[in-house]
Amino acid sequence: MIIEQEAMLPILEQRSESAVMTITNLRIWFLLILVTAGCSSASREAAMWRASVDNGDKPGIGIELTRHAGALSGRMLLLDPNRPHDFGAGRPFPMQIRQSTETEIRFAVAWPPTLHEELILKLNSPLGSSGVRGTLSDADGTGRSEEYEFTQTR
Structure with a gap:
């Protein structure tokens, strides 16, 4: 054994x-x-799109949209009138996205000192395609709308 x-x-x-x-x-x-x-x-890496409007001697408005891992976020920017398309010189305010589809984003933004806006950004095609244009308007349909042309920056 x-x-x-x-x-x-x-x-x-x-x-x-x-x-x-x-x-x-x-x-x-x-x-x-x-x-x-x-x-x-x-x-x-996150994909980013930017668009801005030059308002002459008044601050311009910039829109920055970011998609990362399927989630959409964004910022509105008050742009320096002397540098109307310079996002680095802008003052950012985060978007509070309420609802989004491929071609419509409903969001809120709080501007200083006490202005709160509910807005809708309607896109002519989904982000990622070329030549994306958007129309920004008040959610309640009052006020004027502004046209934006988005450029993918990354």
């Missing part, structure tokens, strides 16, 4: 080494999967 156990010892040691190698290999594969998944999600 002791001879049989001694004869089995090398086989058991091989199985033990094999199990350790399998666990090690699984850990390596798991780490590779994590690294690969992290790289692919980090490489998915």
